[in-house]
Amino acid sequence: MIRLESVSKIFNGKPAVDDISFQANQKEILVLLGTSGCGKTTTLKMINRLVESDSGDIFINGKNIRHQNIEKLRMGIGFVMQNSGLFPHYSVRRNIAVVPELLKWNKKKIADRTLELVHKLHLPEDILERFPNELSGGQQQRVGIARALIANSPILLMDEPFGALDNITKADIHSEFKSLEELKNKTTILVTHDVQEAFELGHKICLMDNGKIIQMGTPEEMLYQPKNDFVTDFFAESRLLLEYKVATLNDVSPFINSENFAAQFNFPKQTSVWNALQKLSSDRQNTESYDLLMKAFSDYRKLQIV
């Protein structure tokens, strides 16, 4: 659990982060969303003290980070950055093992854990002896995630982790990432400027502008209960798509007459309306079901907007 209390940071007389407070809970992915320069990355970096805050307090599991040894603090926080930040002079194996070596784990333990993560992140084993510049962007990012996960730290900070990837790779990595066991018990904060990514991965979204938090809430709340015009405008461009993606079959099921609609097509209840429609639209025979779902969604939506 991470808690920020009235945290500010001033760069050259201008506040980059202006008196913000929020809490990120365990087993949750909190997304800091905003345009570049809104203060989201600075906020993230204050949590592992890459940037020192000017005022306010940050607590991790109840302990003020100011009073902790900075190296120990950082070793207890997984950090993934844009462009992976891998060491060009280390092989992938050594890159992944940096933190365990600092923690002086024994060799066997490091090797076992490395292999475990390589499998979980769908990387080929022979990648371990290669160097970062020989890997594709997606592979580098996976290695970067493995490096952040290896020490089982309870906190994971991610700074635009998928920002440099093409859309197809990004989609793959998103779905893998969501289903990653390793994340289940962690408190994760992810910084992004990509609205779709925020909705895809975030349990909670924290929208920032000019160093301030504009609104914080679940994806549904962000869409249907916007605090002001800024929030509405921010999502306006991809609003329809987001609505389809946010709504699950579970949400719309009260509006479907057919009792076992979800079971009929083997959809899990958490499937988004968007994904269900996509599957249905691929087959002509399902036109009826498609219309049914569309109508249900439409009814559901009417209720939300009010």
Next chain:
Amino acid sequence: MTQQNLWQFITEQHEKLLTQVTQHLALTFLSLLLAIIVGVPLGILIARKRKLSSPVLGFAGILQTIPSIALLGFMIPAFGIGATPAIVALLIYALLPIIRNTFTGITGVNQAVIESAKAMGMNRKQLLFKVELPLAMPVIIAGVRTAAVINVGVATLASFVAAGGLGEFIFGGISLNNTNMILAGAIPAALLAIILDQTIAVLQKSGYQVFRYLKFIVPIFLLITGVGYLLTSVKENKLKAGFTPEFMGRQDGDLGLRSVYGLNANPKVVNDAVMYKAAFEKDLDLISGYSTDGRIKAFDLYVLDDDKKIFPPYFAAPIIKTKTLQKFPSLEETLNLLSGKFNDAVMTDLNYRSDYLHQTPEKIAKDFLIKTNLFKVSRNGNTATVKIGSKIFGEQYILTQIYKMLIEGYTDYKVETKTGLGGTKICFDALINDAIDFYPEYTGTGLLVLLKPTEKTIKEVSQSADMTYQYVDSEFRKQYGIQWLKPLGFNNSYALMMRRKQAEELKIKSISDLKKYWDSK
């Protein structure tokens, strides 16, 4: 005497060559090692504290621009002569590339990589040794390579301060007009530079592991260095002798001392710019010098009597091509105005003003011309340009100025001076190739260094100053179409000298006395 070829020279002198190569390597390695020990941490420091980078790099840059000979000169009062000042000077030259490349290498490491290292909990030390240094290593090694090549080059100048090295051959060869000797020094020096550069390049290719091998490389460095100096260190003598490279190789120098007086002084090789000072500072007791040098007066040195006459007369006179005299019709008459206006005491005094009172050659020349009633205000003529050359020591600078004022006052020619030409060979080649029109030369040098006649002839013509003059003049006309104008009147011959006080204490007046003292006990 048949001309020797390079290979014969090397075979004959291979022991000396080996010694010099070892000394050269030792000087280079030791200074390079020290420069790394000083430069790399300094580079790291200024990469951490950027505010210091401008002053530190600026200061190292200024040191780099000091001419090497001048730097060696500064070292004498602080470190005496021998290996120490040479190593310190070399260290100073090696510093800039090493500091700058360390700084550039470390500041050039990708910031994202540094941030990720910090984010994983590395402390400053781990960050430096695990990330910054390994990633900066190629750049740092490139700096070390530059420094190594610079040092092999500058180490040739170590011979000026009696630290040995291949400079002994190179500068001896230039002074003695001996091409083989120059090449025997220059070729190995060039090879050393290339080999050293390539060796470091190979070490670099072995990658980031270089650090691991360092613990083997360092002892090897030190071993070579130590052995180098054990092999070459000069035995302690009752009197410490230091001779110029030119003196070392001449019949009217060290060779003559050995063969005629039977005196083996076991000398160090030292440059004449620092020799007198070193004698004064008691770093040396016995030096080879020139009998009209102003520093004899300045440092109260005593010239030993050459009782067996191994130093032939060295009367100074301008030498000039007959062809050039025809081109400048009024030149000969003007130059000869000076003939007989000097004697040894006059010249020593002029040199004293320059070397000790630090008057400019211009002022000394003008005072002299006024005193001898020869001074005329410059006519600012522009009909043709006369180019005067000079060797690289005070007396020649003064003579050049006197000639310049004289020519400008008495003729309509313009004068251009090319002073500080490195040695007899360089001056004479310049004259032959018309890069200069004339320069003051000494009859003894003309005889022994340029003409190199048989020993019998030397003995014959060395009997009197006049006979030497007649001989060189006629031979130069025959061989080179160059003539010797009238002598100026002073004799600047070679001489052995000691501090007056020490000479009196030991009751040494002549070279024979010195030999007796040397053999006693």
